[in-house]
Amino acid sequence: MSDWGPVFVAVVLFILLTPGLLIQVPGHHRFIEFGNFHTSGVSILVHSIIYFALSCIFLLAIGVHMSIGS
Template sequence: MSDWGPVFVSVVLFILLTPGLLIQIPGKSKMVEFGNFQTSGVSILVHSIIYFALVCIFLLAIGIHMYTGS
């Protein structure tokens, strides 16, 4: 059996936390901007830290597992 939990969680969080796609923290003119399709170095750093924290919580603390196959 293959454990697809880590792959699924990582891909979904990567899509949701891509800076500028849905949300950008910090934004160019405001603290939080939505859907501006722009990014900065600080925004990439903040989103990377949030991504790392959420991946650790979901995979290590909660332990999400998804098994496929027989």
């Protein structure tokens, strides 16, 4: 059996934390902007740090595991 938990967590977090797709922190005009489809270097750095922190929490601290198959 293979463990699909880390793959699932990484894909979902990548989709949710893509800068400019749903939110952008920091934004160009406000601190948080929603759905503007723009990005900046600072925004990429902030989203990368948030992605790493949430990945560590879900995979190491909580230990998300998903088994597919028998």
